[in-house]
Each structure stands twice: as structure tokens, then as C-alpha cells.
Amino acid sequence: MPVLVMKFGGTSVATLDRIRRAAKRVGVEVAKGYDVIVIVSAMSGETNKLVGYVEETSPLFDAREYDAVVSSGENVTAGLMALTLQEMDIPARSWQGWQVPVKTTSAHSSARIEEIPSDNILRKFAEGMKVAVVAGFQGVSPEGRITTLGRGGSDTTAVAFAAAFDAERCDIYTDVDGVYTTDPRICEKARKLDRISFEEMLELASLGAKVLQTRSVELAMRYKVKLRVLSSFEEMSDEGGTLVCDEEDIMESKVVAGVAFSRDEAKMTLVTIEDRPGIAAAIFGTLADAGVNVDMIVQNVSELNYKGHVGGVTDMTFSCPVNQVARAEKALDDAKAAGILNFDKLESERDVAKVSVVGIGMRSAAGVAAKMFKVLSDENINIQVITTSEIKISVLIERKYMELAVQALHDAFDLDKAA
Amino acid sequence: MPVLVMKFGGTSVATLDRIRRAAKRVGVEVAKGYDVIVIVSAMSGETNKLVGYVEETSPLFDAREYDAVVSSGENVTAGLMALTLQEMDIPARSWQGWQVPVKTTSAHSSARIEEIPSDNILRKFAEGMKVAVVAGFQGVSPEGRITTLGRGGSDTTAVAFAAAFDAERCDIYTDVDGVYTTDPRICEKARKLDRISFEEMLELASLGAKVLQTRSVELAMRYKVKLRVLSSFEEMSDEGGTLVCDEEDIMESKVVAGVAFSRDEAKMTLVTIEDRPGIAAAIFGTLADAGVNVDMIVQNVSELNYKGHVGGVTDMTFSCPVNQVARAEKALDDAKAAGILNFDKLESERDVAKVSVVGIGMRSAAGVAAKMFKVLSDENINIQVITTSEIKISVLIERKYMELAVQALHDAFDLDKAA
Incomplete structure (x- = not known):
């Protein structure tokens, strides 16, 4: 079966209703014949709450403990998404970063993914599971401690899985319907782009356009991952959103x-x-x-x-x-x-x-x-x-x-x- | 160094201030020369919120996903407690269940602890760490999935660690100052007991007196763990609370x-x-x-x-x-x-x-x-x-x-x- 990666950001899984809506989109792709890897963020606001706890507790915090705390939001969403899919009779289970395992460097709070072994999840797909739900943003260091990939890191998780599983496409569902010429909240004349090059997206991402994490665009460019940004709040279509692609x-x-x-x-x-x-x-x-x-x-x-x-x-x-x-x-x-x-x-x-x-x-x-x-x-x-x-x-x-x-x-x- | 186990329930870690207060108590025991293992529950209300999410998502839920979701609250508290102790210049780090690892059966949502290898934490104590903060309530199954021990399971985690590390005592800090003849909220004449036998405590625990999880009392009785229930809201003393002990x-x-x-x-x-x-x-x-x-x-x-x-x-x-x-x-x-x-x-x-x-x-x-x-x-x-x-x-x-x-x-x- 071809593999598709679908990533849902915090606003797309902010409530149980939104998780259900996201799960329905996953169901549509499963019905097309894909084995789907779903990457989820924490429910909107959760990560900020946890970061707030850490910063109030310890302004110059130990990044290893920071990671242990802030990674918990994604675990919650992953379990809830798996349960929601099961309720729709779609065979699914959740994986936390250490269970896959998503192997990263030891650079806590800004770790880099080094390897994602695919055998564990592929075996489950072979056994009939249709959806692997993976907690984004997190991994495990060589020392066995939990790491996180930096804010927006779930995008990078998604692209890394798309590369590791040779996915047909990596769809990033978010609260905007694509990449704009600038933020429409600041400039009402902002216009959606149908396509944008990896290089431009890389600069926009690193310059504060919060649609995608920089590292995810780098990875997509290096591994030629077809990356699509689209809204989880609009009707689903194969042509919506913005395709991030090669310049040519x-x-x-x-x-x-x-x-x-x-x-x-x-x-x-x-x-x-x-x-x-x-x-x-x-x-x-x-x-x-x-x-x-x-x-x-x-x-x-x-x-x-x-x-x-x-x-x-x-x-x-x-x-x-x-x-x-x-x-x-x-x-x-x-x-x-x-x-x-x-x-x-x-x-x-x-x-x-x-x-x-x-x-x-x-x-x-x-x-x-x-x-x-x-x-x-x-x-x-x-x-x-x-x-x-x-x-x-x-x-x-x-x-x-x-x-x-x-x-x-x-x-x-x-x-x-x-x- | 002698080992002491201290467990703090949800109301004792309900806010960052209460975590600080609990950490001060830990500091007092460290100053006495103990290597301390702290077992923490989720911040008060967190587990109920997560259970609510799961039940709303899937009334007949997959218990494996339930465990993955509801165990996250303890991870947050463990990290925050470790950070708080570090801020007090007490060398500390957090462990999640799978990191120790707390090996349990596969009976999800009501798993039993089968083994707690002590080498990992003892090595850290030997290297100068003074406090190991462990997320209560959770473990890992032979299949590598997260398990939980049932509501109140952090008590059982605490007693199991006390047994595995041959601890001098296991102190359970909670929102009451000991075991009462009945719940004072129901009967104002209720009186605190200075001592109670394991057998009586076992019946009281299994009959709904929510001070201690039944399984924790069973374990304490079997492994002769000196178990003390005391309030985290009163002045600390070596004689407070209720001692759960042998009949004789x-x-x-x-x-x-x-x-x-x-x-x-x-x-x-x-x-x-x-x-x-x-x-x-x-x-x-x-x-x-x-x-x-x-x-x-x-x-x-x-x-x-x-x-x-x-x-x-x-x-x-x-x-x-x-x-x-x-x-x-x-x-x-x-x-x-x-x-x-x-x-x-x-x-x-x-x-x-x-x-x-x-x-x-x-x-x-x-x-x-x-x-x-x-x-x-x-x-x-x-x-x-x-x-x-x-x-x-x-x-x-x-x-x-x-x-x-x-x-x-x-x-x-x-x-x-x-x-």
C-alpha cells in the first residue's frame, strides 16, 4: 500500500470535535487505499501552558526536564486520535516518540531527528492496521531521555516520517488554507500562493511565517518530499492549499x-x-x-x-x-x-x-x-x-x-x- | 545512604506553589542524609480531565490508548518537581515509568507491577544525585506499551519502590492528616487513628476510604514496608499522621x-x-x-x-x-x-x-x-x-x-x- 503522511497542528486538534473532523479526513485517505501515518500536535494552548509551568518553576531550566514536561501534550492527542479512528472502525494505534523510536540527537529542546526505524510500524500495517498515529515534536536521545524538536517541531516529525516511509505526499493541515504573500491578519491584501519553492518557503519559515517549521522545509527539500499545506477548516480537495515544490x-x-x-x-x-x-x-x-x-x-x-x-x-x-x-x-x-x-x-x-x-x-x-x-x-x-x-x-x-x-x-x- | 520514599498525591502537587512546598519537605529529608525517591501524581484535576476526554471520545475505549492518554499528567508533575528541586540546588532528575523501567503486566488500566530494576537509579545516587522523581501510576508492558495501575495507583508505585529499594519508610503525603474512623466530611465526629493494622487498612481501602489504593496496602503488608499517611498541608513532624503497621x-x-x-x-x-x-x-x-x-x-x-x-x-x-x-x-x-x-x-x-x-x-x-x-x-x-x-x-x-x-x-x- 502507498503511504501518506498527514499532520494536524494544534488548532486542528484543539477540541474533541476537531479531532473527529480531522479523523474523518484521515478516513477519506484510508478509503482511497493509503496506509496513513498521522502526526499530531498538542491540543491548542496545551504546550504554552506547559512551557509556562516550566518557566515559572525554573527560569534557567534544565532542558531535559523541559522536554519531559512539554512533550506530554502530544501524547494526549495521539491517544485520543487513535481512539477516535477506532470508533470509526478504522484500525489504528498511537505511538509515542520513544516507542517508534524516533531517534534524535541529545540537543534537548532543539534536537534533530537522526533515524526513524520503519519496521515496527510497517509490520503493523502488514497485519491490517490502517493508521499509525504518532505524537509529533518528540523523540528519544541516545541516553534514553525524551527530547523535543523545538516549537513547530511536529512539522519536522511529519516530513521525517514521509522521508523514512517513502510517502507519496506529506499533507500539513493547519489553521490557514495555504502559504500567503504575508500574514492576512497584518495585511488584508495578502494573497494565497498555489505553489512556492522550497528555497522561498525556507526563508519565509525561518523569518517568522509560522506556517511551517524551518527544519521541516530543509528536510523536505533534501529528501524531495512533496509537501502540501492546507486548511483543516475547509472542504477537503486534492487541489487545495499550497504545494511546496522545486523551483523548476x-x-x-x-x-x-x-x-x-x-x-x-x-x-x-x-x-x-x-x-x-x-x-x-x-x-x-x-x-x-x-x-x-x-x-x-x-x-x-x-x-x-x-x-x-x-x-x-x-x-x-x-x-x-x-x-x-x-x-x-x-x-x-x-x-x-x-x-x-x-x-x-x-x-x-x-x-x-x-x-x-x-x-x-x-x-x-x-x-x-x-x-x-x-x-x-x-x-x-x-x-x-x-x-x-x-x-x-x-x-x-x-x-x-x-x-x-x-x-x-x-x-x-x-x-x-x-x- | 538509606533510601526514603515520599509520595505526593494530586492535591499536594495541584499548583506550582504546592509543588514547591512538597519539594521543601523533600529537602528536609535530604538534609537528614536520605537518598529520596519521590513519587508524584498528576496535578489535581488533570487525570479527571484526561479520563473525561477518553470517555467522551470512545465510551468503550481501547484500554491501551486510555493508558497512553491518562498517564501523561504524572509526567508533567515529575518534570516540574525535578526542576523545582534543582532550583533549590538539590541534584534531581525525573523518570517516566518506561525509563526506570517499571515493568508491569499487560492488564491495561489495572496493571500490576512485576519488577522494578533498581540499578539505573542507584547508579545515579552513587554519582551524587539526591532525589529521583518518578511519575507514579504508570509502567510499561512486556509489549512496550504504557500501562496504568488503576486510580490511586501512585500509592502502589510508592510502596513498590519502597520494597524494591529496601527503603526505611514510605511516606504518603495527601490532603488528609491520616486515616480516620470515617470520612470527616460525612461525619463530624470522625477521629484520626494513630495506628491501624495492614488488614484493617486493606479493608478500608478496598471499601472506598480513598486514602490509599488497596493494592498498595497489600504490597506493603507482603513486603513489610513501613507505611505512613500524613498531610502535606500541616507542619512536618516525625510523629504525625497514621502509621499502617502489623497487628502486633x-x-x-x-x-x-x-x-x-x-x-x-x-x-x-x-x-x-x-x-x-x-x-x-x-x-x-x-x-x-x-x-x-x-x-x-x-x-x-x-x-x-x-x-x-x-x-x-x-x-x-x-x-x-x-x-x-x-x-x-x-x-x-x-x-x-x-x-x-x-x-x-x-x-x-x-x-x-x-x-x-x-x-x-x-x-x-x-x-x-x-x-x-x-x-x-x-x-x-x-x-x-x-x-x-x-x-x-x-x-x-x-x-x-x-x-x-x-x-x-x-x-x-x-x-x-x-x-
């Missing part, structure tokens, strides 16, 4: 495919730090060891012999998620106390946001950056940090201007009109 | 130690069933296979050749928890349809309660039953079913008379006065 499968594309943003950013600056070979490695090694996900990095031009410093000094600015600021501050202050780093001051700004334009067409079209900066300037929005890649330009701005910036850029690049 | 450790005891009751009982009667050898085995085998916990059983005097039945006929009455009535009805109707049983009618009464008097002194004192029946008769309470054992007498009565019966019996046997 997209007929015509615009220079800019979408505008992404990320609201909960923070900007941190190490003021007057000695500018010597290895200083960046010392700073960002310290932050990586503390589990801080550094995003943008800017180093100022160096000044020589500033205030008696031997050698040059500089300022180093970086951005990270706002909820990691306390952790970053502690790690850097500890490194200073230990003599590993030497800086005058650490400044943290918690009220910034990141806005980005993304498009594979930017590779061949010039002037996109210039146009973006002009649009923001016309709106009197100050740009604090800039980074670019081959197919995207990102800027850090004051959070209060974020919506204005997204709307202005969406208009300027004609994203409300089809290519 | 109790100086003087009364004929009746306590009055127990169980509110959520149902009475079912198979009307006009053929009376032949093997009929009871057929009925109760059917019910056992369906997972119905039958308690009291009464068979009426047989009638010969009733309404054309070949051979004798009789009525068979039994009691079971009220939430298992639907399951029992289905199992019996199915057995009738399959020709395994032949009865005219199945009557279910959902509004009965069980009231019992318990005491080891009953072995040598006569007239306890007669006195009990007289007391109930004086209150005009009709007795529907009676069962007795060496140290207890139980009756099934209409639920609305339950409180009245408990109070009258408590008075009649002078339970408000010490021996």
Missing part, C-alpha cells in the same frame, strides 16, 4: 514572493569589546553553549586604543528571540566574570521586530534592496540592522512600525496581484 | 476500627437465568473479560421449571462501579446474543451505595453484624445486599441514606472515643 515546477514567479516578519525579537549590543581574532567565536560560542539562537549579527568598524584598551575595540550587535535575553545576559556576564570576554556594557532592547522580503527572482533582478529601503524611508521607519541572502533582505526596526512596514512593502512589490 | 504493633484496639463507604456503586440483576453448574463462571468470566470490576455477588434460591425453562432458574445480583454499567450491559447482552448466557432481563440500578464496618477485633467479638443491622433498621434503611469477611461487614443501600447510615454506625460503635 513553478511556471512563473515574481521577483518578490512574500513579506515575512517576526515580532518577538530583541537586539543586544556588547559595547566596547576588544577587537581581536577569535572574539566573535568567543562571544557566539558562549551564546551557543547557553542555547541562545542568535539571528542577525553586526560588527561596527573598529577603533584603535579606545579608552586605554590595548589593541582595537568595537561594538558587536546581534538579535535573538526576546525570551532568550535573560539567558544571553547571564551567559555573557558569566563569561566576563570568568575573564573570557571583556566588554564595557551590555545593552538589551526588547522592542524590535524583523521584516523581510523574500523571492527567488531576486537572484536575477537588481534594485530590490534599494526599493525596500526607499519604501521604509518614505514611511519614516528607521532601519537598525540589515542582513541579506541570495533571495531575501531582512531589516530590524522598532516593533511599533512592524505592521506599517509589512503593508507598505506588500503594496510596493504588487504582491496582491498574481504573477 | 497496635497495643489496644476496638472491635470496630472504622466505617467505610463507597458512593458510586451500581447494582445489576440478571433476572431468570438458568441455574446450572458453570453459570457463575460464564457470567463473571464474561464480565472480567470486559474489564468490569465486580464487587458483591448474591445468588437467589433456585426455582425449578420456571416458565418452561428446562432445569432450575435463579436471579443473580452483583455490584460494580457505576461507570462500568454500560460496559457490563454490553458484555452481557453480547454474551446473550452469542448464546453463551440465557436470561430474561437485565436490571441496572445506578443509585446505590455501600457502607461497611471494619475491625480486626471482630474476629473474637460476636454480635457486630446483628448490631449493625439493628442500627440500620432503627433508621428505616433497607439493606439490599450483604457480604461479610473475617474483619468486615458490608451492605448495599439506597444512596440517599448513605450519610445517615455512616453517622448512625459511627455513633453506635463509639468510634468518636479512643480505645
